[in-house]
Amino acid sequence: MDHAQQHTGQHLLSAVFLSELGAKTVSFHLGADSATIDLALREGAERLSEVELRRVETAANRLIYEDRAVRPGWFSREEAEAMLARGELYKLPERSGRMRVVEMAGVEFNACGGTHVRSTGAIGGLLVRRVEKVKQGWRVEFCCGLRAVRAAGQDFATLGQAAGVLSVGAVDVPARVAALIEEGKAAAKERKALVEELAQAEAVALVGAEAERAVVTAVFAGKDVEFAKRVVAKVAGLGRAAVVGVTSGADGAVAAARRPGSALDAGKALREVLSAAGARGGGSAEIAQGVCRGEQVEALVAQLSQALGG
Numbered sequence: 001m002d003h004a005q006q007h008t009g010q011h012l013l014s015a016v017f018l019s020e021l022g023a024k025t026v027s028f029h030l031g032a033d034s035a036t037i038d039l040a041l042r043e044g045a046e047r048l049s050e051v052e053l054r055r056v057e058t059a060a061n062r063l064i065y066e067d068r069a070v071r072p073g074w075f076s077r078e079e080a081e082a083m084l085a086r087g088e089l090y091k092l093p094e095r096s097g098r099m100r101v102v103e104m105a106g107v108e109f110n111a112c113g114g115t116h117v118r119s120t121g122a123i124g125g126l127l128v129r130r131v132e133k134v135k136q137g138w139r140v141e142f143c144c145g146l147r148a149v150r151a152a153g154q155d156f157a158t159l160g161q162a163a164g165v166l167s168v169g170a171v172d173v174p175a176r177v178a179a180l181i182e183e184g185k186a187a188a189k190e191r192k193a194l195v196e197e198l199a200q201a202e203a204v205a206l207v208g209a210e211a212e213r214a215v216v217t218a219v220f221a222g223k224d225v226e227f228a229k230r231v232v233a234k235v236a237g238l239g240r241a242a243v244v245g246v247t248s249g250a251d252g253a254v255a256a257a258r259r260p261g262s263a264l265d266a267g268k269a270l271r272e273v274l275s276a277a278g279a280r281g282g283g284s285a286e287i288a289q290g291v292c293r294g295e296q297v298e299a300l301v302a303q304l305s306q307a308l309g310g
């Protein structure tokens, strides 16, 4: 029964998309969980609007409660071709012999050997659930009968869970999510600026504390490779070479910058030192970075410092 409802519902929905919007069904899929049709929109139409979708959904449901008869009949190939020529049939399978054509009274004829409910009323109701753009057109997910009731219930439960997590009413979920995304973007921007400031402050402190050494070195815990790269860049900006290691749990990273104007190649030095330790990295002659295990960081910093003349 469930399958016959979804299948007959597919006939109906495809017919209404064609009559209301001139959108042709190019393929369909009836699965255990979802049913979809793929539509090719009429010439010139670029998208399916929400208003159009609801109009089609309403028209399909009207035909459901009008309880139109769904009747299979057998026709000869010639009769079927005449129906195709009159536009009653929208397409015909490529085979000879008698053909089973299902009539949905006043809606369509469809050459189909599938199982159908006896009248549109038994489809029970049709819910258009969502639409997405796919390669071959527009994919419309729908469900019929009890499946539609269950789907609507599940969707509302999901929305309710989201509302609970956000501590807002269901209708306020979209606005709250949009606000959170904006807050997230602003926080990321602020964090980036703070990291930049912190890297500059660390660079100034390191250069001041290691005035005697040719290469400024440091290791920071709980920081990432981006931070290491920023600190060495800032130290280079202050006229010195730098090697900085960072650890974060079991992960590590190192970054190196040559003294501005130096003939040394920081990228080459870093690649050599890291590959000898089974780690990877790269960069330019001025600045380079790579990732390694956290336990390797101290040794790699010392080796890189030597390679850069420290």
Ligand SMILES: [Zn+2]
Pocket: 007, 008, 011, 102, 110, 112, 113, 114, 115, 116
């Ligand atoms: Zn059928």
